[in-house]
Amino acid sequence: MQTDKRPDDMKRITTEALAKEFIDEQISAIRAQVGNGKVLLALSGGVDSSVVAALLIKAIGANLVCVHVNHGLLRKGEPEQVIEVFRNRMKANLVYVDATDRFLDKLAGVAEPEKKRKIIGAEFIRVFEEEARKLEGISFLAQGTIYPDILESDGVKAHHNVGGLPEDLQFELVEPLKLLFKDEVRVVGKALGLPDEMVYRQPFPGPGLGVRCLGAITRDRLEAVRESDAILREEFAKNGLQGKVWQYFTAIPDFKSVGVRDGKRVEGYPVIIRAVNTKDAMTATVENVPFELLQHITDRILKEVKGVNRVLYDLSPKPVATIEWE
Ligand code: XMP
Numbered sequence: 001m002q003t004d005k006r007p008d009d010m011k012r013i014t015t016e017a018l019a020k021e022f023i024d025e026q027i028s029a030i031r032a033q034v035g036n037g038k039v040l041l042a043l044s045g046g047v048d049s050s051v052v053a054a055l056l057i058k059a060i061g062a063n064l065v066c067v068h069v070n071h072g073l074l075r076k077g078e079p080e081q082v083i084e085v086f087r088n089r090m091k092a093n094l095v096y097v098d099a100t101d102r103f104l105d106k107l108a109g110v111a112e113p114e115k116k117r118k119i120i121g122a123e124f125i126r127v128f129e130e131e132a133r134k135l136e137g138i139s140f141l142a143q144g145t146i147y148p149d150i151l152e153s154d155g156v157k158a159h160h161n162v163g164g165l166p167e168d169l170q171f172e173l174v175e176p177l178k179l180l181f182k183d184e185v186r187v188v189g190k191a192l193g194l195p196d197e198m199v200y201r202q203p204f205p206g207p208g209l210g211v212r213c214l215g216a217i218t219r220d221r222l223e224a225v226r227e228s229d230a231i232l233r234e235e236f237a238k239n240g241l242q243g244k245v246w247q248y249f250t251a252i253p254d255f256k257s258v259g260v261r262d263g264k265r266v267e268g269y270p271v272i273i274r275a276v277n278t279k280d281a282m283t284a285t286v287e288n289v290p291f292e293l294l295q296h297i298t299d300r301i302l303k304e305v306k307g308v309n310r311v312l313y314d315l316s317p318k319p320v321a322t323i324e325w326e
Contacts, residue, residue: 004150004178004179006147006179010179012181012184013180013184013187013188014183014184014187015187016187016190016191018187019184019187019188019190019191020191022184022188023055023058023188023191023192026055026059026176027055027058027059029176030055030056030059030060030174030176031059031060033140033172033174034060034063034140034174036063037063037138037139037140038063038064038065038135038137038138038139038140039056039060039063039064039065039138039140039141039142039174040065040067040132040135040138040140040141040142040171041053041056041064041065041066041067041141041142041143042067042069042128043066043067043068043082043086043094044068044069044206045068045074045078045079045081045082045198046144046201046204047144047182047185047186047189047198047199047201048144048145048146048177048185049144050082050085050086050189050194050198050199051144051177051185051188051189051192051194051199052142052143052144052176052177053066053086053090053092053142054090054189054192054193054194055176055177055188055192056142056174056176057086057090057091057092058192062093063093064092064093064142065093065095065135065138066086066092066093066094066095067094067095067097067128067131067132068082068083068086068094068095068096068097069097069099069124069127069128069131070096070097070098070099070100071099071100071103071120071123071124071127071208071210072098072099072100072101072103072104072222073103073120073207073208073209073210073213073222074208074209075204075208075209075226075229075230075233076226076227076229076230077230079096079098081195081197081198082094082096083096085194085195085198095131095135097127097131099123099127102123102127103119103120103123103210104217104219104222106119106123107119107120107210107216107217108216108217109216110216110217111215111216111254113211113326116207116210116211116217116326117207117210117211120206120207120208120210121164121206121207122164124206125164125165128165129165129166129169132165132169133169138171139171139172140171140172140173140174141165141171141172141173141174142173142174142175142176143173143174143175144175144177145175145177145178146177146178146180146181146182146185147178147179147180147181148181148182149178150178186199186200200242200243202245202246202247202248203246203247203281205324209222209225209226209229211324211325211326212225212229212249212250212251212252212324212325213225213251213252214251214252214253214254214325214326215253215254216254218254220306220307221252221254221269221307223306224252224269224271224305224306224307224308225250225251225252225271227304227305227306228250228252228271228301228305228308229249229250231297231300231301231304231305232248232249232250232273232297233248235293235296235297235300236248236275239290239293241275241287241289245275245276245277245287246276246277246278246284247274247275247276247278247284247323248273248274248275248276248287249273249274250271250272250273250274250301251271251272251274251324251325252269252270252271252272252308253269253270253272253325255269256268256269257270257309257310259309259310261309266309267309268307268308268309268310269307269308269309269310270308270309270310270311270312271301271305271308271310271311271312272311272312272313272314272325273289273294273297273311273312273313273314274314274323274325275287275289276317276318276323278318278323281323282318283317283318283319284317284318284323285317286314286315286316286317289313294313297311298311
């Protein structure tokens with residue numbers, strides 16, 4: 001039985017061979033723990049939950065039920081990629097829930113960032129709980145807890161607290177990655193055959209684009225932030241910056257400025273580009289993106305993204321700024 005303490009002599013998983021060894025051990029451990037039982041997993045498409053899914057599919061196949069909740073605040077192409085990789089390629093038992101309207105209705109008119117986060121978190125648990133209740137005979141819940149989540153007791157993935165699910169929905173936890181560091185999780189993911197875009201994905205906050213569509217979320221600005229983010233990611237990938245820059249994204253404020261289009265004064269939203277490097281997200285420096293590339297990205301955003309008439313580059317390090325805008 002695994003403990004929550006990483007043994008001092010545990011080898012760091014740095015190679016495919018070591019990853020395969022870990023995978024074999026975990027497959028046996030998972031089978032021993034769950035037997036013929038069914039396991040539920042909230043699959044966000046992030047590195048940790050994706051690696052847990054791939055590992056459990058190998059260990060117990062269709063006895064794993066993955067639930068992918070689309071809260072409408074995901075990046076362009078993300079839900080499609082989860083469906084393609086897990087349902088189509090890995091033949092996972094995947095429940096896809098498009099809850100966009102529910103989330104956006106709850107968020108309508110809410111401008112305060114922490115309130116937005118709370119609404120998104122609470123609604124996520126509610127949707128997940130509803131799906132869990134529809135399924136029968138499930139007694140285990142898999143989680144992508146990793147070692148830093150255990151070390152920081154305030155971790156994002158509340159360890160040992162089953163994500164705030166109600167009393168009558170208590171499950172036994174399956175946490176195969178709980179002694180691994182992030183870089184090891186990536187090596188294991190690669191050995192399990194997950195695509196690079198998933199394994200080397202940049203960090204993405206749980207509330208997603210919700211905290212990048214500043215103030216009260218509106219559908220037009222949400223689409224603008226999603227489209228501009230997709231352009232930024234595409235251009236960073238084309239220009240060798242993907243995997244080199246730690247985190248990069250766009251944000252969109254809730255005010256307009258005046259611009260000119262076809263000889264007429266037209267108001268539009270600004271898009272802010274942010275690209276930062278950090279080791280632990282406590283401090284961060286700004287990436288020195290080549291000016292020509294910034295100009296090219298600006299041209300594309302102004303041409304392709306509806307309602308936008310300015311593009312700004314955020315030059316602020318953390319501190320004094322934070323990485324996200326809210
Ligand atoms: P800040 O903005 O505090 O961000 O400098 C530090 C890191 O945390 C991420 N972040 C979040 N992640 N839920 C998350 O799961 C959140 O509410 C949240 N807010 C910020 C941020 O993207 C950065 O990587």
